[in-house]
Amino acid sequence: MIDEFFGHIARVTTINMLNLAIIDALNLMTPTEVIAMTTAMHQEDWRFPGKVPAERVQEFTDGARSIVAQTVRAMYSAGKPGPERFTRFMLTKGIRIFAGAIEPTGRVLIVAFPGNGGRLMMPLPIILQHLSPRQVDVVMVPDWKKANYRFGIPPLGDTLEEALPRLSKHLPSGYDRVVTFGTSSGGIPSLLAAPLVGADTVLAVGAGSLDDVRWSKGSGQSKRQLMEAAAPGLVGRRVTLAYGAQSPEDEVSADVLTGLVPHAEKVRVAFDGVEVKHVALLPLVPREMLGSFLERYLGLN
Amino acid sequence: MGESDLRQMLVDAIDGSTIVGLRRSGLMEGFLEGTGDIPFAALEMDSMGVMEICIAVEVNTGVEIVPAELVELGSLGAVVASIRERQA
Numbered sequence: 382m383i384d385e386f387f388g389h390i391a392r393v394t395t396i397n398m399l400n401l402a403i404i405d406a407l408n409l410m411t412p413t414e415v416i417a418m419t420t421a422m423h424q425e426d427w428r429f430p431g432k433v434p435a436e437r438v439q440e441f442t443d444g445a446r447s448i449v450a451q452t453v454r455a456m457y458s459a460g461k462p463g464p465e466r467f468t469r470f471m472l473t474k475g476i477r478i479f480a481g482a483i484e485p486t487g488r489v490l491i492v493a494f495p496g497n498g499g500r501l502m503m504p505l506p507i508i509l510q511h512l513s514p515r516q517v518d519v520v521m522v523p524d525w526k527k528a529n530y531r532f533g534i535p536p537l538g539d540t541l542e543e544a545l546p547r548l549s550k551h552l553p554s555g556y557d558r559v560v561t562f563g564t565s566s567g568g569i570p571s572l573l574a575a576p577l578v579g580a581d582t583v584l585a586v587g588a589g590s591l592d593d594v595r596w597s598k599g600s601g602q603s604k605r606q607l608m609e610a611a612a613p614g615l616v617g618r619r620v621t622l623a624y625g626a627q628s629p630e631d632e633v634s635a636d637v638l639t640g641l642v643p644h645a646e647k648v649r650v651a652f653d654g655v656e657v658k659h660v661a662l663l664p665l666v667p668r669e670m671l672g673s674f675l676e677r678y679l680g681l682n
Numbered sequence: 683m684g685e686s687d688l689r690q691m692l693v694d695a696i697d698g699s700t701i702v703g704l705r706r707s708g709l710m711e712g713f714l715e716g717t718g719d720i721p722f723a724a725l726e727m728d729s730m731g732v733m734e735i736c737i738a739v740e741v742n743t744g745v746e747i748v749p750a751e752l753v754e755l756g757s758l759g760a761v762v763a764s765i766r767e768r769q770a
Contacts, residue, residue: 396748397740400733498700498730527698565702587702594705595697630706658726659702 382406382414382469383421391431396444403448407504408495408523411479412456412464415506419449455503456510458666464506467514473551474536477521479505481514485555489681491519492552492578494530496565499523502586502662511672516681520552522570529566529589531599540601541573549578558582560679564662565589568622569604572642576614583615584678586623587631587659588638612641620644621678625661626651648678683743683769688762689714695738701731719759739765 386406393399410418421427422445429441456464467479482488491512495501501508509519524530530541537551538544552559560582563571568588575583591605601607620642624631626649639645650661657664665671676682683691693714696704703726704710712718725731732749739761740746745768747761755761 395740395746397733397736397746400749401737404730404733496700497698498734500700565700630702660700660728663728 382410383418386410386418387421387430390429390445394432396441399441399444400448403445404498407449407452407506408499409469409477410504410506411467411469412506412510413466415449415452415456416464419446419453422446422449452504452506455507455666458669459507459510459672460669461510465510465512465514467509467519472520472553475523475525475534476537476548476551478553479509479519479521481512481516481518485518485553485557487557488515489517489558489560489679490552490556491517491679492548492559492561492571492574492580493519493521494561494563494567494570494574495521495523496567496587497524497527497529499525499527501562501564501567502660503666507666507671508675511675512681518553518556522548522567522574524566528599529593529595530570531593531596531601533601534570540599541570541607542601545570545574545577548574552578558680560584562675562679563588565659569608572615572620572638573607573611575618575620576611580618582619582621582678582680584621584623584675585638587625587628587661588622588634590630590634591637608638608641615642616644619646619680621646621648623648623650623661623678625649625657625659625664627656628658628661631659631661685762685766686714686716688743688765689716689758691738691742692735692758692761695735695742696725696731699731699734699738701725701727701734703727713758719757721757722753725758735761743769745769 390402433441533540534544537547559580561571561575561580562584564586568585571585622635635647650657707724709720713720745765
């Protein structure tokens, strides 16, 4: 992965394409890989590789180091002595598992639905660093079309009602528990998926509106229709709907969802003197609270 | 790409990004019609969102606006104007 990444950035010629390459890499890398990458990039003699004009090499070198350093700093907020060791495998096209161990017995499978950026409100290595590979494996189910899942989960299906039952067939079995976790536009899919994948717990953060007008361009049922059909299947499962205290739209969405899932617990993420908007998980990181938040609401204690 | 196409391109790019404030702002229709602007403050946009807009502009128009320049522009209308100026 590291060689692939450095080979990729050697071909970029603009800052924006460099940023794109790094964003994509940080949606896939494990904590161990990020540390290896940043170590290589901070060697004294490391200079940005490739086709960049000589006068811009320093700008590109600094830019690459800066973005990765932000991720590494956030990883350190987990308070662990070294990077957590997860191994990435492809489960099926576009869907990867980040496995902490081979043996599922006694462990938890997290089925995660990221938002449009392909991430759970932050680069994946930060999330993984705040989890324990001895306790969990994480399956990432992104919407590669960046269309709020309204075209399903290609190639599993072009609608969620088609894709989610197929997803469950690709998931590994044998875990003690399965949980679903979705952020932003991944929030509703995490709720819809829970009964299908046998999850006992759902954590949806900043879940979008059930009446998102963009879904009228989708090929399946509306989010509201899907949620109304799925709601009875959530009875008996722990459901948490978290939202930023300064995101009134997300609070309204959580209220609407509790109309369909009355036993859901609403969690308002708030801090004195800091606005917590849609990206409600991110302010937890520098306060060293992300790990305990995930433990509590995914039931990882 | 004409001005209205550029406006639509930006709206489509933001719809496919991590930025959530566009539709919440209530300003999108006026922006698409060319009768209104959308200040970045209304977009609830973090550094990731800034990078995503810059990437979309470059991929769709070939114009390179780097994140620091974009922030200075301050609004989506100014981004459209900047692209047109650089394409002229």
